[in-house]
Amino acid sequence: MISTLKTLKLKKLLEERVFTLGVTLLILIVICAILWPTKFPTFSNLSLVLLNLSIETIVAVGMMILLISGVFDLSVGSVVAFSGGVAAYLMAYQDMNPLLAASIGMLSAVLIGLINGLLIAKAGINPLIQTLAMMGIVRGLALMISGGGIQDLPAGFNAFGQAKILGFQSPVWIMLLVVSVFSFLVYKKVFFKNYFYIGGNEKAAFLSGIKVEKMRIISFVMSASFAGFAGILLTARMGAAIGTTGQGMELRVITAAILGGASLLGGEGRIIGAMLGAIFMGLVSNVMIMARVTGYWQEIILGLILIVVVWIDIFLKRRSEINAVEYAKKAIGVKK
Secondary structure (H helix, E strand, C coil): CHHHHHHHHHHHHHHCHHHHHHHHHHHHHHHHHHHCCCCCCCHHHHHHHHHHHHHHHHHHHHHHHHHHCCCCCCCHHHHHHHHHHHHHHHHHHCCCCHHHHHHHHHHHHHHHHHHHHHHHHCCCCCHHHHHHHHHHHHHHHHHHHHCCCECCCCHHHHHHHHCEECCEEHHHHHHHHHHHHHHHHHHHCHHHHHHHHHHHCHHHHHHCCCCHHHHHHHHHHHHHHHHHHHHHHHHHHHCCECCCCCCCHHHHHHHHHHHCCCCCCCCCCCHHHHHHHHHHHHHHHHHHHHCCCCHHHHHHHHHHHHHHHHHHHHHHHHHHHHHHHHHHHHHCCCCC
């Protein structure tokens, strides 16, 4: 009996995506340290990896909440460029106070999320179609505002994304703070737990008294808010706003979230998993650069990772359903 319980616990642990991804990351880090002993395990390289993935991790937190509820947002990359562009335009051309300009940039992101949420929840537009359309609209607006780029931003604003604490730039610390806070909220607070019920069975969640439409709207506002904040932080880090910023980010963020335990079918996911997934993607990119893999092959490899991750998600989901059926049969005494 004890051995059976231990086996079941071990099996459950191995099926936990955060655990398996954490082990995979450790193995990958050890292998890279052996292959590139003078390049990979240095503080400058690892801090640069964390800095590069910090923005996408913040966006992935919002995407994880959406995926838990059973939907996703393809417009987040465009929102990153747009919010940063709005803030930069107001500072550079309207001589606006940086805090006020950043606040307006955030409000523009919130408005986009609100439009997405209302049209999806109230008008019944498919999330894929709505966010894909919004991705194009917002990208066009970002290019109109930023053009070839907006530079010469206030030093105080740039310090928000360029300041260093213990050798790490501020985006890394902000990323860790965001992940920590929302890991706690999603794990502890009933409001966020409702998204698991919505993702697991939307109709059942509605019948149990959960205001699904309201929750859906709020989730898209949150996702856009994370993207907007990330866009302003990225603009401060670069000291400039560029209209093409964030292109392809939505797919990388979705891949990171699924790697970290989210399911395209909803009802599953952990915020810490989103960060681990982003770290995995960042390490893979870092390894490909050190291995001198060309940019074309990098895109191909990242695309293949997305396909494999989705396949694993489907496989694990089917396996979970089969195990549930077998358990139910045993519980009611049905023989094979």
